[in-house]
Amino acid sequence: MTGRDGGADLSPPAGESPIIVLVRPQLADNIGAAARAMANGGLFHLRLVAPRDGWPQPRAWRTASGADRILEAAAVFPDVASAVADCQRVLATCPRPRHVVIRTFTARGAAAELREACGRGLRSAVLFGPERAGLTAEDLARADSLVRYPLNPAFMSLNLAQAVMVLAYEWWTAADATPPRTLVTNETRVATKGELDGFLGRLVAELDAAGFFTNREKMPGVVRNLRHLFERAEVTEQELRTLHGVVTELSRGRMRRGRPDPEA
């Protein structure tokens, strides 16, 4: 993780992030895709327990899509016991309830727990089982907690790299402060109510001059509805200038053609 040459910048963020342990993975494609998902979520430490087809395998680099350093730094262990021997917190992902008594987290709960453990300086690991069989009861007995994703119980077939993705995503999100909803405005800014009022006043005056309000009694309601539309849209200052231009141009056209026939 200290090299500076080539590849995307995968330097781990400050503080230690959990180790992802793939237990007896079968497909190199999945190992590479898992590494890619780890990089997406800011996880950088990969351990492999007895990969079926040995290690390293070039196919993994093909699906890692640039997360090469994670694969290059991956450590291989013969069994789960040795892979977690230096860890103080071990979570095991397992979709199905078993005959065990164990603390169980959702993916989100696990991410919060891992953030807390890392904040306390604990070395943490998360176990992911092999593609078909999942973790054995013996594997699970090495973990202090279970992680069970809340997902559709009618379709439990979760790809290994997808399972890593969900955890990596929750790990990243647990420390992310992005508001759930924002308005991206780039260079411009949302118009003030005064600016919007100035535009609406002009629009109504031009509409009135064009003979739009044939029923004067209904005019205040129509104006209010137009106002609601523009208020809701969070118009920006730049868009208001465009809208002013639109009104100017349409009014000019009207003046060039003379007042249109109200019956037309």
Added chain:
Amino acid sequence: MTGRDGGADLSPPAGESPIIVLVRPQLADNIGAAARAMANGGLFHLRLVAPRDGWPQPRAWRTASGADRILEAAAVFPDVASAVADCQRVLATCPRPRHVVIRTFTARGAAAELREACGRGLRSAVLFGPERAGLTAEDLARADSLVRYPLNPAFMSLNLAQAVMVLAYEWWTAADATPPRTLVTNETRVATKGELDGFLGRLVAELDAAGFFTNREKMPGVVRNLRHLFERAEVTEQELRTLHGVVTELSRGRMRRGRPDPEA
């Protein structure tokens, strides 16, 4: 979605779920993997805009891992405009900020928004761009909102099916009430404080009889520390019975051998 023959049960849950629109997808593998991710997260409506290699493609069924009915029901459209023509809410996933003014959600914010829209009976869609290029500015202009995942900005290469997975996961989770942390106990139950106290009293008595407390002054502190360990472990009623058996067996051994040498 109405067929009853074969495959996992993919019937959509009550209420309408959002449509996933893959825009100009390049790889059939990814289309299948996206369908699998959709099934994981309880999404069932797939639309394809101009898939590069045509449709259907057998490779997609291979990676769908049983989510066949989603692929079989997938509808193909020539462009984004026609794919969303019957929709009332369109979100576009896009990792990079562009020169647009648009409401932007996190994946979690988007899931909440989609749940709300579906609750109001609106037909919603989420656009995912092609593997390499992503959605074009023209595609984005068909959407009323953007979805931007909070993920590692130093490694933005997110696989298409992984992108669908994150949204499907958030969609499912938005309606899930699983507590973030539980203790799975299966047939047994967590012991009461009285049961735990009964065991600890017996353990201390046996230890005392065995000459464990050589320093009487330190005894209350040692007992308290033991108590803290067992309190923290959330011992179950079944485990307490095992622990009682352990104490009985060890005490018997001591009695058989006679009192051990305290200096040993």
